[in-house]
Amino acid sequence: MDAGVGADAPEGNGAADAPKGHGAAAADPAAAERDQLLREKAELVELLKRRQAEFENFRRRAEREKSEVLEFAHSDSVRAILPILDDFERALKTETVDKEFARGMELIYQRLADTLKKLGLETITAKGQKFDPHLHHAVDMVETNDVEEQTILDEYQPGYNFRGRLLRPAMVKVAVTKK
Numbered sequence: 001m002d003a004g005v006g007a008d009a010p011e012g013n014g015a016a017d018a019p020k021g022h023g024a025a026a027a028d029p030a031a032a033e034r035d036q037l038l039r040e041k042a043e044l045v046e047l048l049k050r051r052q053a054e055f056e057n058f059r060r061r062a063e064r065e066k067s068e069v070l071e072f073a074h075s076d077s078v079r080a081i082l083p084i085l086d087d088f089e090r091a092l093k094t095e096t097v098d099k100e101f102a103r104g105m106e107l108i109y110q111r112l113a114d115t116l117k118k119l120g121l122e123t124i125t126a127k128g129q130k131f132d133p134h135l136h137h138a139v140d141m142v143e144t145n146d147v148e149e150q151t152i153l154d155e156y157q158p159g160y161n162f163r164g165r166l167l168r169p170a171m172v173k174v175a176v177t178k179k
Helices: 002-093 099-119
Strands: 121-124 136-143 152-157 159-162 165-168 170-176
Touching (some): 099 121
Antiparallel strands (some): 159 165
């Protein structure tokens, strides 16, 4: 029995050593797996942050493009209405016997002009100003010494800015020095 006990003892020690050895061996793979999972987590967190930043940039860009498209659509609409505004101005310059009709036309014109102004339409002041090729379109040049050269003498058609951008240049008569 001593031999059996002795035989059992090494088995017992071996069995007891195996869990220790197995536990130590398991600790290294568990630590390695934990480290691997932490690295993967860090990579995924970094990827998520990049994706969130990209999405935020995309959202801002889409909003800006949407705003630009709407502004372009507004400017096209206002540009299409400008000939009607010009017709009103010409009609108001003509004399008519019916003063009530003329007053009604003035009120309609004023309402249209005010509405366009609220949308962002601004008239370019031209007469008496220095000629600026970015704001004015010279359709007539008159030789004179009465005023400084490149001074606008008359305005044939008003020019307009819409929300800070040139919508239509003013058609003007410009003074040039006599030679």
